[in-house]
Amino acid sequence: MRVIWTAIFAYLLHCSCTAEAVTVESLPAVGYGGFVQTKLNHTVSLSCSSTAAGEEELQWFRNGLLVSLPEGNRLHQSRLCVYPVSREDNGAIFLCQLKNNAVVNGSVQLEVTYAPELSGTDELFLEEESDMTLSCDSRANPPVTMVWHRDGQALDLSVGRYVATDDGVTARLSATTLKRELHEGLYSCTASSPVEGTTTTKSFQVTVTDKVMKFPRDAMIAGIVVVVCTAMLALLSRWDRIFKCCKK
Known part of the structure; x- marks a missing residue:
């Protein structure tokens, strides 16, 4: 054995x-x-x-x-x-x-x-009553929380009806029906990486301009079509008289 x-x-x-x-x-x-x-x-x-x-x-x-x-x-x-x-x-x-x-x-x-790549300042001119969307790259490992500021102060999302979203790739700040007194200013998105020990920021200078009355192109085209059609009908209705006049 x-x-x-x-x-x-x-x-x-x-x-x-x-x-x-x-x-x-x-x-x-x-x-x-x-x-x-x-x-x-x-x-x-x-x-x-x-x-x-x-x-x-x-x-x-x-x-x-x-x-x-x-x-x-x-x-x-x-x-x-x-x-x-x-x-x-x-x-x-x-x-x-x-x-x-x-x-x-x-x-x-x-x-x-790695931390998000945030830098520089974008300048935006937006009309009153229009919409605004600001975007920042939020890709990071480990994930980070993006903080939004306006004129150096933490942004209160309830004032100005802001909506902040982050899908792990892009962080967005949106607002609708802009008003100069509520939305104009210097915005920034800031991310702090605990692993990298760094803080990165991207800024947006938003200027809200007066609303410009847009030319009603469609309505004008429709009006021209009506005028032309009316003129042609009037011409056709008087065609016999015009023809007799020309024969004389």
């Missing part, structure tokens, strides 16, 4: 030593759940190594798409550099596998922290 158990143990040990495996390491180091935390414009260095015997070739994939590698960066060990890290890299999965055995693989996922 001891001989049998010894043989089984030796077999299992042999299998564990000869099993193919792929290991992916990262700088910054891989954290909890296989995530690599980084920031915008930083660099992430990935390395992949294989325990397979022979000239086993490695492949890299980003979100399922094959990454092109030079010939000297494929056998046994392969390196990949992500620089500069962008917003589009947030959530991206980098997978390394054996070319001839896709089951043998390893992967990491990037988690990119």
